Amino acid sequence: MNRYKLQKYLYTIPNFITLFRFLLIPFILYFIVKDKMIIVIILFLITTLSDMFDGFLARKLKQSSYYGGMFDAFTDTILILSTITFTYLTNHISGIILLILLAPKIITFLFLTFLYKGEYKPTIFSRLSSLFFYISIPIFLLDLEIVVEYLLIITVYILSAIHWMKLILDKFNLKF
DSSP: OOHHHHHHHHSOHHHHHHHHHHHHHHHHHHHHHTTOHHHHHHHHHHHHHHHHHHHHHHHHTTOOOHHHHHHHHHHHHHHHHHHHHHHHHTTSSOHHHHHHHHHHHHHHHHHHHHHSTTOOOOOHHHHHHHHHHHHHHHHHHTTOOOHHHHHHHHHHHHHHHHHHHHHHHHHTTOOO
């Protein structure tokens, strides 16, 4: 690929928004360690909203690309894994909750790796699952210990399971 085409795919507004999100991750982790949860939640909210915005812009401006999608997915993964891990390391969640929160992401990763050779296959169910997952993180960070956080996790699992079934059905051209 020549330099102009590469720049066309890399230097886009959505990719710069994703880069901004990526650069916020160390600040989120720093403030988790400092136990400044209101700042963490504000930064987390900014990353979550800008994630939705960059996807919208990529489609609207016709700036979607393989590289942009991979960078976006990579940034989301690093954000989630590091935030959840630091939440555990700072004793805001137990090891069991850490595993429960990470399991759907790991299972989805394995499905995509083995069924689709790493190709990203979002569905409405995976997007909703991610939304509920993103909502649950601030609740865990605030140590609210309310039933809602467990209902959110159950919702994530149900939506993830539907997504996994859809991946399997689509892979083998099966219908409900």
